[in-house]
Amino acid sequence: MINDFTRLISALTKLPGIGKKSATRLSYFLLKNKDKSKDIFISIVDFLDKISNCSICGNFSSSDPCEICSSSNRDKKILCVVEEPSDLLAIEETGCYKGQYHILMGNINPLEGKGPDNLRIGELLKRTKDGVFEEILIATNPTIEGESTFLYLQNLLADQNVKISKIATGIPMGGSLEYADKYTLGRAIQSKNYI
Numbered sequence: 001m002i003n004d005f006t007r008l009i010s011a012l013t014k015l016p017g018i019g020k021k022s023a024t025r026l027s028y029f030l031l032k033n034k035d036k037s038k039d040i041f042i043s044i045v046d047f048l049d050k051i052s053n054c055s056i057c058g059n060f061s062s063s064d065p066c067e068i069c070s071s072s073n074r075d076k077k078i079l080c081v082v083e084e085p086s087d088l089l090a091i092e093e094t095g096c097y098k099g100q101y102h103i104l105m106g107n108i109n110p111l112e113g114k115g116p117d118n119l120r121i122g123e124l125l126k127r128t129k130d131g132v133f134e135e136i137l138i139a140t141n142p143t144i145e146g147e148s149t150f151l152y153l154q155n156l157l158a159d160q161n162v163k164i165s166k167i168a169t170g171i172p173m174g175g176s177l178e179y180a181d182k183y184t185l186g187r188a189i190q191s192k193n194y195i
Helices: 002-012 020-032 034-050 085-094 121-128 144-157 182-190
Strands: 075-082 099-103 135-138 163-166
Touching (some): 002 020, 099 121, 121 144, 135 144
Parallel strands (some): 135 163
């Protein structure tokens, strides 16, 4: 029992924001509430079995293409490039953006061994080379890594006949799109800068 309990605590600490104390508290909760625990585990397994990446934008979805890529109500001439699916969700919650998306699945971060080849940049170039998009909004996080990724993409896309824009004021340097409130993020999208 002790080894199994320790293994469960160790597994739970792999979740973001969960330290050893929180993992221990969650483990006791799961043991005391076995019916709820089973429902939670079944929901997680079902979720993981049904969700995959959209073959177009890379977002997590239960359908391929995802609802955004297959929607006829989206503006097909503007593409917003974000680092993570959570950034897409944050932008969608503002209600200010109605175009297409492309998710890089990270940013350029040499300290973590992540270069351009580790991101979905090749897929981005395939999507943009035919000139369908009139504007590409690069909405990377305002961090050193996000700015490096933005500059890399700006240089890479410079020879294409497309407007390159960037989200503007409202998002603090070092912040994350995922944690910005929808009003701040919405204002940043509406007052984007053209490069």
